[in-house]
Amino acid sequence: MSKNLGGNYRMTCTEDIKSLRLITAIKTPYLPDGRFDLEAYDALVNMQIENGVEGVIVGGTTGEGQLMSWEEHIMLIAHTVNCFGGNVKVIGNTGSNSTREAIHATEQGFAVGMHAALHINPYYGKTSLDGMVAHFQSVLSMGPTIIYNVPSRTGQDIPPHVIQNLAQSTCLAGVKECVGNDRIKEYTDNRIVVWSGNDDQCHDARWGYGATGVISVASNLIPGLMRQLMFVGKNPALNSKLLPLIDWLFHMPNPIGLNTALAQLGVVRPVFRLPFVPLPLKKRIEFVNLVKEIGREHFVGTKDVQVLDDDDFFLVSRY
Numbered sequence: 001m002s003k004n005l006g007g008n009y010r011m012t013c014t015e016d017i018k019s020l021r022l023i024t025a026i027k028t029p030y031l032p033d034g035r036f037d038l039e040a041y042d043a044l045v046n047m048q049i050e051n052g053v054e055g056v057i058v059g060g061t062t063g064e065g066q067l068m069s070w071e072e073h074i075m076l077i078a079h080t081v082n083c084f085g086g087n088v089k090v091i092g093n094t095g096s097n098s099t100r101e102a103i104h105a106t107e108q109g110f111a112v113g114m115h116a117a118l119h120i121n122p123y124y125g126k127t128s129l130d131g132m133v134a135h136f137q138s139v140l141s142m143g144p145t146i147i148y149n150v151p152s153r154t155g156q157d158i159p160p161h162v163i164q165n166l167a168q169s170t171c172l173a174g175v176k177e178c179v180g181n182d183r184i185k186e187y188t189d190n191r192i193v194v195w196s197g198n199d200d201q202c203h204d205a206r207w208g209y210g211a212t213g214v215i216s217v218a219s220n221l222i223p224g225l226m227r228q229l230m231f232v233g234k235n236p237a238l239n240s241k242l243l244p245l246i247d248w249l250f251h252m253p254n255p256i257g258l259n260t261a262l263a264q265l266g267v268v269r270p271v272f273r274l275p276f277v278p279l280p281l282k283k284r285i286e287f288v289n290l291v292k293e294i295g296r297e298h299f300v301g302t303k304d305v306q307v308l309d310d311d312d313f314f315l316v317s318r319y
Helices: 014-018 038-050 070-084 099-111 129-140 160-166 181-188 202-208 223-231 236-249 256-264 281-294
Strands: 022-025 055-058 089-093 116-120 145-149 172-177 194-196 213-216 271-273 314-316
Touching: 014 089, 014 172, 022 223, 038 070, 055 070, 070 089, 070 099, 089 099, 099 116, 099 129, 116 129, 129 145, 129 160, 160 172, 160 181, 172 181, 181 194, 181 202, 194 202, 202 213, 202 223, 202 236, 213 223, 223 236, 236 256, 236 281, 256 281
Parallel strands: 022 055, 022 213, 055 089, 089 116, 116 145, 145 172, 172 194, 194 213, 271 314
Antiparallel strands: none
16 A cells, blocks of 8 residues: 555555656765765655656665665655655665565565565576566565666666566566667567666657656756656757766766765765765866756755865765
């Protein structure tokens, strides 16, 4: 069951998830001691909603779910549902390389009201393709599910025939696909819902390859412009304008660039849970220039963008 603001309960509908065009993989901000900064988090989620974002992924790669205990993870999903579940779809990253953990976390996530689950294929301790299918089938029946394919992180592609097998389940909302737009078209040709997982390809994925939309990192920073990219129609000029920022964001593994940028915008405290560390000074200066080129008014927050000194950042190893 999912809970809407106002106390109304209804069954979460897979079709509701399939229609989402702009989903933000939301950042998790921290206090100087490494605990969650829920005040900053709430402000960031509100900025997403105000700018037309339709869903948030909680505790995904961008939100650093891999650095959370499961207790933190489920608490943040519950908090997001309770505060924002009537205004935005809450998709909890409850995937794991352990099927047992994925089942338990997904049960808890749906129990606290998330609208859908995000599931990744088992990483590091990789399994066979049959094992991959069995892993996903173990969690699919619990509720609306997005399967996430990102071989650069897992070390193993989820091939189309696996997804086509799983698409027999009414709970499969679709796929977050990072392999590229040719793969996306392979799914959309077979009427499987797909979101681009790559901000630099999402415009073409949406308007040229049939993607429903994007699960975006950049929308943390520029939600209004990403909404334009997904809703208004083909806009190659805007897409080209945003590509230098997107390239900057992914110069280092995500979410290093995003964390640095949000700190420079004064939207979150400059706190990093290790092993993430901020981008170097040269890249921070580049970001200030990118903000000026695109326009400060298009970015979240109201403070002037700052370069920040190295000693402004807190690096937290135990929390």
